[in-house]
Amino acid sequence: MNRIRELRWRRGWSLDRLSRESQVSKSHLSSIERGKKEPTISVARRVADALGEHLDEVFPAKPCAGAPAKRTPARNRGGLKRREAPGAPSGEVGGP
Numbered sequence: 875m876n877r878i879r880e881l882r883w884r885r886g887w888s889l890d891r892l893s894r895e896s897q898v899s900k901s902h903l904s905s906i907e908r909g910k911k912e913p914t915i916s917v918a919r920r921v922a923d924a925l926g927e928h929l930d931e932v933f934p935a936k937p938c939a940g941a942p943a944k945r946t947p948a949r950n951r952g953g954l955k956r957r958e959a960p961g962a963p964s965g966e967v968g969g970p
Contacts, residue, residue, distance in 0.1 A: 876907045877932055881925045896924035 882892050889907075893900040898917055905911040906921075913921065913933070922932040 876909065877934070878903070878921060878925075879907045881927060881932065885925070892921070892924060896920040 878892075882889070887895075889900050889903055892898075893903055896903070896917075898920055902911065902913075902917070903921070906913050906917075918933050919929060922929045925932060
């Protein structure tokens with residue numbers, strides 16, 4: 875279920891009530907609730923303020939397109955070779 879609709883229903887608010895409280899048209903709110911439109915930051919703030927919630931509670935961050943969902947540690951792909959420190963046991967990495 876859409877987060878705006880969920881928060882609105884918890885308060886017993888109609889779309890008309892949220893529209894009045896946030897100063898955002900009912901048709902625009904409906905489109906946002908149905909996932910047809912993405913709100914501008916200004917509209918998102920007005921909706922969150924009207925609902926008495928933090929912006930990130932109403933509109934959770936989405937991963938950027940093409941960005942990995944989870945960061946993975948970098949791997950040495952053979953580009954740079956590790957140098958061992960002079961006199962150090964095998965496997966210890968040295969300075970520049």
